[in-house]
Amino acid sequence: MRKPVIAGNWKMYKLLGEAVETALALKPLAANANHCEVIIAPVFVHLKTLADRLEGSNIKVAAQNCASETSFGAQTGEISAEMLKDVGASHVIIGHSERRQFYGESDESVNKKTKAALAFSLTAVVCVGEILAERESGNAESVVKRQIVGALGGLTVTDMERIIIAYEPVWAIGTGKVAAPEQAQEMHGFIRGVIAETHGGEIAEATRILYGGSVKPDNIAGLMKQTDIDGALVGGASLEAESFAQIINYK
Numbered sequence: 001m002r003k004p005v006i007a008g009n010w011k012m013y014k015l016l017g018e019a020v021e022t023a024l025a026l027k028p029l030a031a032n033a034n035h036c037e038v039i040i041a042p043v044f045v046h047l048k049t050l051a052d053r054l055e056g057s058n059i060k061v062a063a064q065n066c067a068s069e070t071s072f073g074a075q076t077g078e079i080s081a082e083m084l085k086d087v088g089a090s091h092v093i094i095g096h097s098e099r100r101q102f103y104g105e106s107d108e109s110v111n112k113k114t115k116a117a118l119a120f121s122l123t124a125v126v127c128v129g130e131i132l133a134e135r136e137s138g139n140a141e142s143v144v145k146r147q148i149v150g151a152l153g154g155l156t157v158t159d160m161e162r163i164i165i166a167y168e169p170v171w172a173i174g175t176g177k178v179a180a181p182e183q184a185q186e187m188h189g190f191i192r193g194v195i196a197e198t199h200g201g202e203i204a205e206a207t208r209i210l211y212g213g214s215v216k217p218d219n220i221a222g223l224m225k226q227t228d229i230d231g232a233l234v235g236g237a238s239l240e241a242e243s244f245a246q247i248i249n250y251k
């Protein structure tokens with residue numbers, strides 16, 4: 001059985017006080033959510049405070065990116081996976097489409113960062129997803145396959161225990177245009193098939209594949225009914241404790 005994961009990606013939102021307020025409001029609302037793992041991903045500078053304030057709760061804290069280098073060094077502006085672990089992060093989002101689109105992330109850098117995360121026992125939430133033109137030209141599957149194969153290259157079967165995939169069609173992110181549950185299911189099934197090719201059927205069956213892109217309280221249940229959808233990576237609707245709690249408690 002794959003335990004569902006509901007993760008909130010706070011992107012570049014919230015000052016520290018607001019982040020603490022939302023996290024503390026979420027704490028009791030998520031307290032009985034034993035059916036899933038709950039994660040929030042604030043900006044780097046809020047990680048330590050939120051990790052401390054949420055200690056002992058069932059909410060884990062994720063970073064939104066990490067450096068590809070693993071040792072200390074002259075890397076101005078970078079933050080290593082070890083540093084994230086050190087301040088209390090348990091997960092890190094890697095290769096989000098906004099990083100790929102605006103900050104030059106490639107399949108190669110995603111692979112390097114994923115390995116860096118694993119080196120310090122973080123769980124990597126690896127994002128993949130096609131843009132609208134790729135879907136419209138019938139290339140969605142080949143693009144996503146290239147991203148998955150690229151991200152997971154060189155990872156062992158044991159490494160895969162710390163990998164969560166997030167399928168986020170770029171055309172659905174922040175647009176209010178959620179993928180139809182069947183459409184998402186089709187791609188999730190495809191991704192599981194790709195993982196079966198790269199790491200074997202057993203690993204593919206065990207890997208959580210989250211859907212992301214305009215997930216809201218009113219569409220989560222339909223998505224979660226799909227066989228290969230194991231949770232959600234939520235942007236906008238995770239910014240308020242009440243709406244995120246409704247998504248967490250979709251059952």
Ligand code: PGA
Binds near residue numbers: 176213214233235
């Ligand atoms: P959204 O963002 O829920 O606001 O569409 C999802 C994401 O970017 O992870």
